[in-house]
Amino acid sequence: MSINELVEALWSATKETSLMVSISMLIAIVVGTFLGLVLYITASPLLYPNKAINAVSGLIINVIRSIPFIILLVLLYPLTNLILGTTIGATAVTVPLTVAAIAFLARLVEGAFSEIDKGVIEASLAMGASLKDIVVDVLLVEALPGIIRAITVTLISIIGYSSMAGTVGGGGIGDLAIRYGYQRYQTDVLIITVVILVVVVQLIQVIGEKAAVSVTKK
Amino acid sequence: MIKFENVKVAFKQKNGEFVAVKDVSLHIEAGDIYGIVGGSGAGKSTLVRTINGLQQPTQGHIFVDNEDITQLNNSQIRELRKKVGMIFQHFNLVSRKTVGQNIELALKIQEYPKEKRKARVEELLELVGLKDKLNAYPASLSGGQKQRVGIARALATNPKILLCDEATSALDAQTTVEIVDILKQINSSLGITIVFITHQMEVAKNLFTKVAVMSEGEIIEHGTTYEVFANPQAELTKKLVETQIDIPDKIISKTQGKIIKLTYKGNRSVEPIVAYANKKYEVVLNILHGRIEYITEKPIGVLVVSIIGEAHQIDKALEYIKANTEGIEVIREKGSEVA
Numbered sequence: 001m002s003i004n005e006l007v008e009a010l011w012s013a014t015k016e017t018s019l020m021v022s023i024s025m026l027i028a029i030v031v032g033t034f035l036g037l038v039l040y041i042t043a044s045p046l047l048y049p050n051k052a053i054n055a056v057s058g059l060i061i062n063v064i065r066s067i068p069f070i071i072l073l074v075l076l077y078p079l080t081n082l083i084l085g086t087t088i089g090a091t092a093v094t095v096p097l098t099v100a101a102i103a104f105l106a107r108l109v110e111g112a113f114s115e116i117d118k119g120v121i122e123a124s125l126a127m128g129a130s131l132k133d134i135v136v137d138v139l140l141v142e143a144l145p146g147i148i149r150a151i152t153v154t155l156i157s158i159i160g161y162s163s164m165a166g167t168v169g170g171g172g173i174g175d176l177a178i179r180y181g182y183q184r185y186q187t188d189v190l191i192i193t194v195v196i197l198v199v200v201v202q203l204i205q206v207i208g209e210k211a212a213v214s215v216t217k218k
Numbered sequence: 219m220i221k222f223e224n225v226k227v228a229f230k231q232k233n234g235e236f237v238a239v240k241d242v243s244l245h246i247e248a249g250d251i252y253g254i255v256g257g258s259g260a261g262k263s264t265l266v267r268t269i270n271g272l273q274q275p276t277q278g279h280i281f282v283d284n285e286d287i288t289q290l291n292n293s294q295i296r297e298l299r300k301k302v303g304m305i306f307q308h309f310n311l312v313s314r315k316t317v318g319q320n321i322e323l324a325l326k327i328q329e330y331p332k333e334k335r336k337a338r339v340e341e342l343l344e345l346v347g348l349k350d351k352l353n354a355y356p357a358s359l360s361g362g363q364k365q366r367v368g369i370a371r372a373l374a375t376n377p378k379i380l381l382c383d384e385a386t387s388a389l390d391a392q393t394t395v396e397i398v399d400i401l402k403q404i405n406s407s408l409g410i411t412i413v414f415i416t417h418q419m420e421v422a423k424n425l426f427t428k429v430a431v432m433s434e435g436e437i438i439e440h441g442t443t444y445e446v447f448a449n450p451q452a453e454l455t456k457k458l459v460e461t462q463i464d465i466p467d468k469i470i471s472k473t474q475g476k477i478i479k480l481t482y483k484g485n486r487s488v489e490p491i492v493a494y495a496n497k498k499y500e501v502v503l504n505i506l507h508g509r510i511e512y513i514t515e516k517p518i519g520v521l522v523v524s525i526i527g528e529a530h531q532i533d534k535a536l537e538y539i540k541a542n543t544e545g546i547e548v549i550r551e552k553g554s555e556v557a
Contacts, residue, residue: 123310126270126381127371128299129327137323141314217314217355 001180006189009176010196016090016171020162023094025155028101032154033147035061035102036109037135043110046121047131057106064103069161072096073168093162093170100161105154112146113139145212152208156201173197219379219411220246220269225278227264238264239275240435246428248378251405251412253426253443255419255458261435262415266381269413270302271295283378300328303372303410307384309364311356317343317367318352324374342370346400362393369400373408380404382414386421394418398425419458423447423513431455447513448483448544465507465522473506475526476552478536481545482519491542492523499535501527522549 001009035057041047042054067075073096077087080095116139124138140147163174173193181190227239239261246252254262267273268280271287280287287298311320318339325335343349346366356364365385372380382401386394398421405412416422422429422443429447430440431454438452450456470477480492496503507522525532540546 117308117310117313119306119308119310120312122272123304123306123371124323124327126272126299126302126304127324127327127374128296130296133327137315137326138312141312144314215314218357 001186001189006192009180010173010192013171013173013176013193014196016165016175017159017162017173020090020094020097020165020170020172021155021158023091024097024101024158025151027098028105028154028158029151032102032105033109035106036113036150037139039106039110040113040139041131041135044121046118046125047134061103061106064099065107069096069100070164070167072100073164088169090165090170090172092168093165097158097161097165101154101158104157105150108150108153109143109147112143112150115146116142145216148208148212148215152204152212155204155208159197159201159204219248219250219283220244220413221281222265222268223279223281225265225268225275225280227261227268227273228276237435239268241278242435242437244430244437244440246411246413248411249405249409251401251414251425251427253422253429254413254415254432254437255417255422255429256432256454257417260432262432263383265432266383266413266415269379269381270299270304300375301377302379302381303375303377304381304383305365305368305372305385307387309356309361309368309388311364311367311371313356316353316355317348317359320356320367321371321374324371328375330375338374342374345373345404346370360393361389362396365389365393365397366400369397369404373404373410377410379411379413382412382416384416385414387416387418391420394421395424401425423511427514431458443514444516448516448518469506470550473504473524475502475524476532477506477522477524477549478539479545479547479549480519480521480523480539480543481547482521482543483517491539492521495535495538498538499527500531501525501535503535 038057039054039061042050042057064072073093076096076099079099080087080092083095084092086092120138120142121134124134129138160174162170162172163178165172166175166178173196177190177193177197180186181193222242222244225239225242226237228235228237242265254265256262264273268275269282269287271290275288278288282298283301285298287295290298312323315323321339321342322335325338330338339352340349343352346369348363348366348370351359351363351367356367359367368385369380380401385401386397389397401412401414402425404410414421414425426443428441429443430437431446431452432438433452433454439446439450439455446455447459450459492503492505495501502525504524504526505521506524508520510517510519512518525535527535536546
């Protein structure tokens with residue numbers, strides 16, 4: 001592969017990865033945070049304990065998280081087909097990626113909520129707060145640093161998952177590394193892609209941590 | 219203002235139930251600063267939480283402002299909480315909101331008109347002396363300042379009752395005095411009824427007008443603070459309020475004669491009595507230790523004296539002293555002659 005070809009391949013792979021990862025993360029942040037909230041609220045004796053809802057949502061999340069991503073990708077073919085009308089290409093991969101990201105993030109966000117001092121929740125209840133007040137003005141506010149860290153960790157994992165997009169023709173940086181670097185023994189491509197991934201992941205981690213610290217007021 | 223009628227609170231546990239509050243009946247009148255004291259696990263926290271519905275009683279009724287709050291639905295409970303503010307041992311402020319935003323949250327929750335909130339926040343900060351901390355985050359405040367914010371937040375919607383859950387237990391002595399003063403001032407200027415639970419006897423002596431002593435879920439003694447503290451009936455109360463006078467053993471062993479402890483109350487003073495006894499009888503009374511405590515601004519004094527003289531003179535002197543003080547207790551009959 002010539003330098004020009006390599007640059008071009010890397011560029012389009014980067015675009016594919018960005019597309020897959022950003023779409024699935026955007027949806028996951030909304031749905032995953034909501035699900036994390038449901039898990040937390042239904043488990044909290046101070047708020048709305050509901051064993052049934054908690055157990056069912058917890059089970060679904062655990063099942064999704066225990067399936068290896070490549071299998072999830074295959075298992076979700078019917079859903080992907082239903083939503084997008086196709087099961088191949090970068091867009092098609094966003095469906096299983098989104099599902100995986102939601103499950104992953106929901107658990108981490110639940111953890112972020114449970115870090116909140118119960119006393120603050122009790123104080124807001126004593127002020128007469130409704131569940132909506134508590135969610136908007138206490139839970140989401142106090143858990144923000146934890147949520148940012150949860151998003152950071154999820155984002156990194158999802159970039160890793162996206163390397164399996166190649167199986168269904170989704171492309172991306174990870175796929176480039178597997179096809180050229182591993183299967184065709186092009187060590188230079190392998191090294192370049194790995195370096196890019198390391199730099200990207202490192203950047204995300206540093207930025208995520210900085211963001212989390214900057215919103216912490218403790 | 220608040221009336222408990224046979225209130226019981228039980229928690230289900232794996233092996234049966236745990237009864238935190240057993241059959242409590244108590245009447246807290248408007249304007250009281252009512253203290254509930256007792257050791258940890260006595261059920262104080264649970265009892266106080268039944269007043270604003272944070273804890274539902276298993277049995278019994280609680281009347282707040284003549285309304286039976288055990289019968290309220292969720293939205294009525296929210297209304298009730300407008301009337302009942304609460305402050306906590308660990309302040310429980312939202313860490314990512316500024317002082318101003320924390321107070322504003324209370325106003326928002328109770329749907330205080332948006333355009334008036336800013337002015338109300340400033341008014342409340344003025345009241346607790348924290349005007350310059352409007353935009354500070356709780357983490358940058360001292361414990362005392364955080365509790366002031368807690369008080370401002372609790373008073374945001376002009377409650378009739380303020381519940382204080384160990385509100386000074388995380389503060390040092392000096393700051394405790396400051397918070398106690400603020401609460402006294404709030405009680406007298408705004409007429410808010412205060413219910414304060416604590417295990418700190420110092421706070422009890424200085425702040426409460428009335429007190430109930432709680433042990434193992436029951437109220438074992440109650441009345442005005444002075445009555446309860448000056449004349450404790452139950453064993454636990456005696457232990458709690460014991461005017462401790464510790465004199466080193468070394469001093470006791472070196473002191474000659476009989477050692478007695480005198481207690482006097484109210485405005486009666488004991489020093490002249492000691493002086494008269496010295497003069498009237500052929501004895502030598504020597505003050506070893508003394509202390510006067512003020513409970514709700516009325517004094518209780520304790521004096522430890524040694525008494526030397528002939529046996530029948532000592533008896534006469536003691537009789538005289540007994541007739542003129544509240545209590546007399548012999549600490550040691552007679553000193554060893556070796557001393």
